[in-house]
Amino acid sequence: MFEKVLLALALFCAAVALGPPPMAAPLNTAAGKPPMSKAQPTVKARPGSPEKKTDGASKTNAPGEGKKSPSGKALSEKVPVKKAPPGRAPPEKTSATPPAPIPATSEAGKKIFADKGCGGCHATSGPEKRIPVTERANIKGPSLWYAGSKFRPGYPAKWLASPKAFRGVLHGTMKKGVTPHPGLSPDEAKAAGAYLESLRDAEMPSGVVPSWKKIPRRVLRRARILFQKKQPCYACHRVKIRKTVYRTPIKLGGFSGPHLIDAGLRLRPDFIAAFLKNPARYNPNGRMPIYSDKAFTRLSEKDIIGLAAYISTFKEKP
Ligand code: HEC
Ligand code: HEC
Numbered sequence: 001m002f003e004k005v006l007l008a009l010a011l012f013c014a015a016v017a018l019g020p021p022p023m024a025a026p027l028n029t030a031a032g033k034p035p036m037s038k039a040q041p042t043v044k045a046r047p048g049s050p051e052k053k054t055d056g057a058s059k060t061n062a063p064g065e066g067k068k069s070p071s072g073k074a075l076s077e078k079v080p081v082k083k084a085p086p087g088r089a090p091p092e093k094t095s096a097t098p099p100a101p102i103p104a105t106s107e108a109g110k111k112i113f114a115d116k117g118c119g120g121c122h123a124t125s126g127p128e129k130r131i132p133v134t135e136r137a138n139i140k141g142p143s144l145w146y147a148g149s150k151f152r153p154g155y156p157a158k159w160l161a162s163p164k165a166f167r168g169v170l171h172g173t174m175k176k177g178v179t180p181h182p183g184l185s186p187d188e189a190k191a192a193g194a195y196l197e198s199l200r201d202a203e204m205p206s207g208v209v210p211s212w213k214k215i216p217r218r219v220l221r222r223a224r225i226l227f228q229k230k231q232p233c234y235a236c237h238r239v240k241i242r243k244t245v246y247r248t249p250i251k252l253g254g255f256s257g258p259h260l261i262d263a264g265l266r267l268r269p270d271f272i273a274a275f276l277k278n279p280a281r282y283n284p285n286g287r288m289p290i291y292s293d294k295a296f297t298r299l300s301e302k303d304i305i306g307l308a309a310y311i312s313t314f315k316e317k318p
Pocket of ligand 1: 112113116117118119120121122140141142156159160164165166167181182183184192196258
């Protein structure tokens with residue numbers, strides 16, 4: 001009996017002693033390889049992104065961008081440089097020559113816009129012309145000639161101090177983490193924001209979407225059905241919404257258009273309505289369907305107002 005136990009123990013020990021080496025070797029290589037072969041495609045999976053072109057511009061312009069690049073590659077290279085708040089810490093540390101304060105005026109902003117080459121990617125006068133599809137790859141960024149009519153007050157400054165990509169496919173020069181958008185210091189961002197907010201579309205009507213304290217239930221309900229069922233808005237726009245079948249809000253939707261997750265914080269309701277009526281005015285080279293056209297299930301004025309009010313309730317953090 002005792003011998004048997006000893007034998008079993010010995011066998012067990014031998015198995016343990018012998019076991020690992022043959023196991024360990026394949027395990028190691030196995031553990032080493034898959035992440036590599038996985039990592040390579042994900043790096044390659046962003047083909048044709050004009051990394052080089054924009055990299056220089058963004059590097060010279062962005063004070064704290066290292067933090068904002070979610071791509072593993074960029075991050076691991078930049079980890080040591082990781083500075084916390086862009087533009088806030090440096091003046092105290094360097095203390096050599098404190099830069100002159102930048103007034104938050106649109107004149108100062110216009111100068112920043114020119115100095116930083118923002119105009120190379122953004123149109124500040126419009127309406128623009130429709131150009132052949134083959135030339136659209138040259139469009140580097142969304143038009144800003146109507147920025148003041150489009151954005152909620154304060155949004156451009158906030159975004160520019162910490163820009164995060166919100167488009168998936170179009171304007172792919174800013175693919176998440178590959179080429180971060182040039183960032184600005186908080187002061188620069190405020191000035192640039194003031195400048196952008198001074199750019200208005202004189203023809204865009206305002207006061208179209210009522211500023212309901214609480215959107216009437218039937219308006220909201222119809223808009224939700226339009227957005228989720230009748231018109232496949234989220235086929236192209238990522239959103240965080242409560243679908244009828246789920247109790248809690250979920251993120252879902254396509255990437256052809258900019259996400260609308262925080263659209264209520266970003267866009268003026270009147271702009272959403274104006275854009276839905278006539279997207280070609282704001283982006284003649286975009287792919288947003290024209291819902292006031294007969295080719296689509298037409299949206300009535302009421303539908304458009306309801307949708308604009310509904311979309312303005314999207315206020316999640318992206
Ligand atoms: C290399 C091209 C490029 C340069 C240079 C550039 N931008 Fe942009 N910008 C983009 C792209 C692309 C987007 C769209 C980002 C997205 O969709 O995720 C964008 C988005 C924006 C937005 C947000 C627009 C929106 O619809 O919410 C603002 C505001 C903006 N840029 C301002 C600026 C300012 C100010 C500068 C100069 C400091 C600047 N940009 C420089 C390419 C550029
Ligand atoms: C076929 C894809 C597609 C569908 C379907 C679609 N959109 Fe869009 N939408 C886009 C694209 C692409 C843009 C970006 C245009 C641009 O770059 O200015 C856009 C832009 C927008 C914008 C402006 C956002 C911004 O930041 O400029 C709003 C608002 C919007 N869509 C709402 C809707 C609503 C509401 C519906 C449903 C009734 C809808 N979209 C359906 C593709 C789509």
